[in-house]
Amino acid sequence: MLFGLDNSTSEAQAKGIALAKKLNAAIDDTSSFCQGQLIERALLKKFRTCYLEDVRNNADVLVYWGSDAQDSQPRPLSRFSVFPRGESRQRGYEEDRLAIAIDVRESNTAKICKGHFYRIPLRGDREFILALMEALSGKVPKYDPKRILELAGFLKKAQFGVIFAGIGLTYSIKDDIDVLVSLAQMLPNFHVMPMVGQYNMRGFNEALFKETGFVNSVKFDGKPVHDNKYSIVEALKAKSIDALLVVGSDPLSSLPRSVISHLASIPVICIDPCVTLTSKIAQVTIPAASSGFECGGRAVRMDGKVIEIPKVVENQYLSDEDILDRILDVV
Amino acid sequence: MPTVMELYQLLPKTNCKKCGESTCMAFAVALLSRKKKVPECTPILDESFKKQKEKLESLLIPTAGAEETGMIVHPELCTGCGNCVVACPVDVANDPHGAGTGCAPTNDKVIFKVIDGKVVAFNIKECRRFGKNKVLCYACIDPCPTGAIEFV
Numbered sequence: 001m002l003f004g005l006d007n008s009t010s011e012a013q014a015k016g017i018a019l020a021k022k023l024n025a026a027i028d029d030t031s032s033f034c035q036g037q038l039i040e041r042a043l044l045k046k047f048r049t050c051y052l053e054d055v056r057n058n059a060d061v062l063v064y065w066g067s068d069a070q071d072s073q074p075r076p077l078s079r080f081s082v083f084p085r086g087e088s089r090q091r092g093y094e095e096d097r098l099a100i101a102i103d104v105r106e107s108n109t110a111k112i113c114k115g116h117f118y119r120i121p122l123r124g125d126r127e128f129i130l131a132l133m134e135a136l137s138g139k140v141p142k143y144d145p146k147r148i149l150e151l152a153g154f155l156k157k158a159q160f161g162v163i164f165a166g167i168g169l170t171y172s173i174k175d176d177i178d179v180l181v182s183l184a185q186m187l188p189n190f191h192v193m194p195m196v197g198q199y200n201m202r203g204f205n206e207a208l209f210k211e212t213g214f215v216n217s218v219k220f221d222g223k224p225v226h227d228n229k230y231s232i233v234e235a236l237k238a239k240s241i242d243a244l245l246v247v248g249s250d251p252l253s254s255l256p257r258s259v260i261s262h263l264a265s266i267p268v269i270c271i272d273p274c275v276t277l278t279s280k281i282a283q284v285t286i287p288a289a290s291s292g293f294e295c296g297g298r299a300v301r302m303d304g305k306v307i308e309i310p311k312v313v314e315n316q317y318l319s320d321e322d323i324l325d326r327i328l329d330v331v
Numbered sequence: 332m333p334t335v336m337e338l339y340q341l342l343p344k345t346n347c348k349k350c351g352e353s354t355c356m357a358f359a360v361a362l363l364s365r366k367k368k369v370p371e372c373t374p375i376l377d378e379s380f381k382k383q384k385e386k387l388e389s390l391l392i393p394t395a396g397a398e399e400t401g402m403i404v405h406p407e408l409c410t411g412c413g414n415c416v417v418a419c420p421v422d423v424a425n426d427p428h429g430a431g432t433g434c435a436p437t438n439d440k441v442i443f444k445v446i447d448g449k450v451v452a453f454n455i456k457e458c459r460r461f462g463k464n465k466v467l468c469y470a471c472i473d474p475c476p477t478g479a480i481e482f483v
Contacts, residue, residue, distance in 0.1 A: 013391050033336055056432070070412065070476055071410075075412055075413055076411040077412070077474075078412055078414045078416065078417040078418075079417075079433045079434075080433060082414075082474075083414055083418045083433065083474055084415040084417050084431070084432050084433030085423060085427075085431050085432060085433075086432075091420060092418065092420065092423070092470070093474070094470070094473075108476035108477070109476075111412070111476040112473075112474060114473070156435075169452075257362055293368060298351075
């Protein structure tokens with residue numbers, strides 16, 4: 001299995017997919033236990049989505065749902081959403097924008113949203129969405145009616161709204177993600193943006209989607225087959241893989257302890273610019289240049305925009321792309 | 332940050348007017364806004380008030396680093412997110428295409444800049460809380476979730 005590639009450039013991801021195809025291997029990335037389901041729906045155009053520049057220029061209602069963007073992403077509030085002035089939002093955050101946070105705890109993003117923080121119980125997102133849909137359709141919701149009706153009022157009045165769907169929301173409604181799609185369909189002025197973890201996760205999902213029609217957990221067996229059993233967690237749990245190539249990821253730190261024990265019994269190859277737990281247990285570790293710094297390329301931002309990332313410093317390391325290219329040559 | 336009441340409790344509370352203020356409470360307010368200094372209260376220099384004087388001085392230590400507008404930036408709390416740089420209306424007016432659009436400041440007329448991951452205040456006289464026509468502006472305090480910017 002080939003795992004990772006979320007912290008690699010789009011060129012390296014294309015090589016990785018080609019390598020998996022050639023070896024008839026399974027390929028997966030962290031989106032199988034992250035935002036994969038939402039990105040798949042965004043690529044299938046199940047809900048409206050927009051670029052971050054549109055958010056800056058036009059958005060007046062911003063909903064951070066299950067996402068602590070202030071702490072977990074670099075400058076999302078000051079660069080693109082709440083604070084900067086935009087073409088049709090010239091008067092600043094106090095007058096022109098309304099930031100709303102929906103979360104299980106009062107995160108730093110919620111502190112910025114001040115009076116518009118809606119605390120929900122753990123795994124209460126589905127119930128909250130259903131109550132919000134009731135309120136939007138003119139009924140009185142059973143669950144906290146006063147606050148929900150107030151929130152529904154804000155959402156209805158929005159001229160250009162964005163729901164930043166974080167990992168908290170995705171995990172909570174992962175068995176019924178379409179409930180969010182139905183909510184988005186009830187809000188004609190709203191856009192949904194999945195808040196991805198790694199910088200080029202969406203790039204990997206888009207590349208694999210273009211190649212196979214699926215965003216992750218794919219096995220090439222003559223033709224691409226998508227199944228949950230080809231996701232990293234299920235594959236390690238079922239012990240169905242006999243070798244693992246990890247590119248720019250650290251499954252040993254990010255996966256549950258109960259499933260990683262299988263890694264001890266199979267050969268692990270790690271391509272990473274950093275020393276990680278995975279690189280320490282790997283039989284073969286190839287140090288790579290860190291992309292966006294020691295090597296350049298292209299990457300897909302979380303809103304789907306392709307960004308050129310330049311090389312900043314000279315160094316002797318090979319990029320992920322070159323390493324995968326050489327492996328591909330040998331294979 | 333100390334409150335006026337905390338400072339007042341440590342003063343002699345005799346309203347002797349030797350400091351030039353009409354009451355000890357007024358002197359406490361002046362102390363907090365850094366218009367007066369502790370030694371200007373002559374009775375507190377007496378030996379019997381030694382402990383109170385020391386406590387008063389220790390309470391006033393956090394306000395010592397304040398700028399002329401009363402702004403204090405706590406670098407240990409700052410995360411370098413740049414919310415204040417972008418939200419400050421003076422930064423937007425002086426650098427509309429840099430800080431105003433969410434990018435890094437492009438000139439030296441701005442009040443806030445993030446240097447080495449911590450916010451640093453410049454051009455403090457441009458601040459809306461400074462000068463004759465000052466207003467009680469909260470544009471840099473509200474966007475800071477860690478409370479790294481304070482006014483005294």
